[in-house]
Amino acid sequence: MPGLIGRKIGMTQIFDDDGRAVGVTVLEVGPCPVVQIKTAEHDGYDAVQLGFDRVKERNVRKPGAGHAARAGLDHVPRVLAEFDLGGEDLELGQELTVEMFDVGSRVNVTGATKGRGFQGVVKRHGFAGGRGSHGGSSVLRGPGSIGAGTDPSRVIKGRKMAGRMGGTQRMAMSRKVIGIDADRNLLLVRGSVPGGRNNIVMVRPGR
Incomplete structure (x- = not known):
């Protein structure tokens, strides 16, 4: 599976089955519609372009609106990012959600660190x-x-x-997924991830 785009909400702690406090980062991940599928024949490489969030109607520009319309979307995504297709069979307009991850699995979270000047x-x-x-x-x-x-x-x-x-891209590797709230698109991962609150992050499967 390719991955998802998300937003860092903040940090909190939960208690595991043994009663120990575990520090977790709360991420709002997806839903991410498939905006474009790139192929080796047409683009020279295989990849999928996903979108996240939405641009306010008054800020929509025609190039972005046309790009989203070709995927059958009724809104213009605010963030676009490419992921390795990984052999997945995806369709334009298809939505990928946080349910693609499992509790106990590992993920790599990429984001920009806090800028310190x-x-x-x-x-x-x-x-x-x-x-x-x-x-x-x-x-x-x-x-x-x-x-x-x-x-x-x-x-x-x-x-x-x-x-x-600061202000550089960093990856937090092999973070364990502690919890998933599919109704609110929330992913709880153990430990810290780069950036401050509301920072855009890329979540990919890890090991």
Whole structure:
């Protein structure tokens, strides 16, 4: 099966059969209509394009409306994403729901991490910082030396320095499905997943 598009609702905890508290992330996953099916003969590769959520009527543009109409949809999806077809026999307009997953199975969740802006080396890389006494006030959160002098007379590539932190795509692998609420399209997975609340995520079968 290909996967689904979803939204991160937040985190909570539930109690398992042994009475232990388990931290879980609540995801609103699907329903995701099939918007386009790509084939090797026509597009050069096999894939399925799924949609999620919907664009408000006043914000609909003609190209998006035409693309959705060709799939027989009565709305324009707000998010589009491609998944590996995986040999599945799907049809345009078909809806994929959270019921494609099973409790106890494993999933991989991909999303963008929280953006932290421009940060120093202490927060970005966990540097300890400089000394706090003997005139060390100017080096408390500084990176220190970043390279040799005469040789090689440059900063080596890959040096850990201050810079933009977060806002990158990451995958939380092999998260266990703890619960499924098909009526509300909710998927409960054990542990954390990338991003903050309302972050768009891609949920694929894992192992």
